[in-house]
Amino acid sequence: MSKTVSPLAPKSFPALSPIDGVRIATAEAGIGYRGRTDVLYVAMDQGAAAAGVFTRSKCTSAPVDWCRANLPGGTARAVVVNSGNANAFTGARGREAVELTARIAAEAAGCEPAQVFIASTGVIGEPLDATKFEGVLAACDAHATPHGWMDAARAIMTTDTFPKLATRTVDFGGVPVTINGIAKGAGMIAPDMATMLSFVFTDAPIAAPALQAMLDAGVRTSFNCVTVDGDTSTSDTLMLFATGAAAMMGARFVASADDERVASFRAALVSLLEELAELVARDGEGARKIVTIRVTGGVNDASAHRIAMSIANSPLVKTAIAGEDANWGRIVAAVGKAGEPADRDRLAISFGGIRVASEGARDPSYDEAEVSAYMRNEAIDIAVDIGLGQGAARVWTCDLTKAYVEINGDYRS
């Protein structure tokens, strides 16, 4: 939680309404920080259908293993998130710490440990002392209220410079339902401080398998399209909980993601996830510019996505953007190294709609002054057309600045 707020932070934060069936509390447990909250406790007293997607890392954190193992149960009663320690690469002690956390939370919430979902973010490799949750989580349950979304977003921050929240209200078969989401971190930016975490809650009455299907689809165009440094973390966690409380208002239960009644819910969910994902990129360590890369003309969407990520992860592209240089030669190189079908002589590249390269060479109309002026903007749009097919992708990233090196060279020491 930096004192200097990113210049890319939103000018204001949305006000999140309560969601029936969700109560929130935060606390200072002294896990890894002093003088700030480091625990988020969420109670869902009537239970909630749960869905989740997690890091593809082969070196997952203990909390990720726990959530994966318990997700098939499909029901959540409590969520515990701590900042200050990732409980990753902590061996048998890490597993024990998660189990103890779940037991303490289950006692506080009056549920089974398997109904508690847990996430941890912070330094990797330090043992997490879960006894610090004793008393704390019971007090949280006693004080939890339907309000406090901003506090929730703040409690899970590590090197984040601003809290990340988003909300949507959507018509659900005649009944308005709410979707609230919070996120922290900057995705793959900072495994050490570990990770992108995001939690989304709704009162819509939707079954867990349907939630999971929508979340799996939604993550593809949102969080999976964010990169700050290509460093996938050990702990990335995105979970979606549906309390179903809107059923009391007359909303009918939906069992399948194919049900046409969830079309607008699905669209709102994807839109919310994309908003949170962009906020994560906007808080990329050291970022001064938010960059949107759109690739069209790939042989298919997956190929376009890999090309877009190759551009977004190129240190040379990212340093050029930091230097306000429309260096499309580096984009060509990044396309070339992606390992995907591409034909140099069909490539076209634009910055902010200004075409700089076409048919494999500098565009005849290229005007360096015009492009240079555009590069001074805070938000940079890059469009690359591969010219081979209909595949398309959009990803977000940020520039690579000296501040990134400073933050990550100095973090632990």
Added chain:
Amino acid sequence: MSKTVSPLAPKSFPALSPIDGVRIATAEAGIGYRGRTDVLYVAMDQGAAAAGVFTRSKCTSAPVDWCRANLPGGTARAVVVNSGNANAFTGARGREAVELTARIAAEAAGCEPAQVFIASTGVIGEPLDATKFEGVLAACDAHATPHGWMDAARAIMTTDTFPKLATRTVDFGGVPVTINGIAKGAGMIAPDMATMLSFVFTDAPIAAPALQAMLDAGVRTSFNCVTVDGDTSTSDTLMLFATGAAAMMGARFVASADDERVASFRAALVSLLEELAELVARDGEGARKIVTIRVTGGVNDASAHRIAMSIANSPLVKTAIAGEDANWGRIVAAVGKAGEPADRDRLAISFGGIRVASEGARDPSYDEAEVSAYMRNEAIDIAVDIGLGQGAARVWTCDLTKAYVEINGDYRS
């Protein structure tokens, strides 16, 4: 060609002996710089067997396309390398520029254009005016001498801070033969200034297919194991030329790489390529530390290599090393994201032989002061054991410093 020499530069440069059948000249053609040489011309008057390996980029430079097309001919008479312009992403004009260069060189050398091999390094996307070679290459041929290897290494530098040369003498069936090599750039560091180039020459009498087989094998443990920023260039070129002049001293011609008489030649070649590759990593942009990463225990060598490259390309690992922080948590994350088989609970990690992690957790003997002292060294060795099989790999990289961001944010503008 920076004025500030990398602190990782070798303390002295080797003296390269002449190679029978190779004559060298350099010149100022005004391609992209002023007040320095930017053309290397190599004449091999009796011809030489040629082998080459090139970038895997899908957006190759025009000179790479030219070399690939002419390599099956197997015979080289001249090599032309310019710095200051990569002639990459230059479309039809780029092809024409290469053809004109080859014609001018062929006239100077008295050979066919297809016997001329060409490489260009510098900015991408700017048209190369090959008419600047007119007169220049003929003068080069007139003045070329068997000496001048240091001048050759200097003429092909771009952002390099020191010239890169290596030499070996090896017994070839009772006759001593020489292998001389030069390289420039820092591999995948800088596509904009474009590329890693390396040229190796020998007087050993070896047929082109045998040379090619040895070069293909040799590149796997040398240049393919160097990364500065993961940005594979459009123009990477490594070529090996054998004049066969040692046959006049009694060396017997070798047609096959399987011939046991080339065993010591092969070993010397690999050793020379590895030396040049490490020099490239030592001149990584902004580098202050040279990092050697050894991965053992992978399911096979290819898997170990991909894990080693994932570590070597992680901005978080590289910034931590710049900050002299033995941040093994970031190494765990880099192993996990590599997409290769790995078992968190079998991982072991050492810095400079000091074990910091074992069996998926911090090593019981971990002593932060000891490791921190080690991290102040200029050369950092990292060893990672995956614990699954016999696969091994070694790669070189450098740290990621603010100077890298500065160099690449300011380069073009």
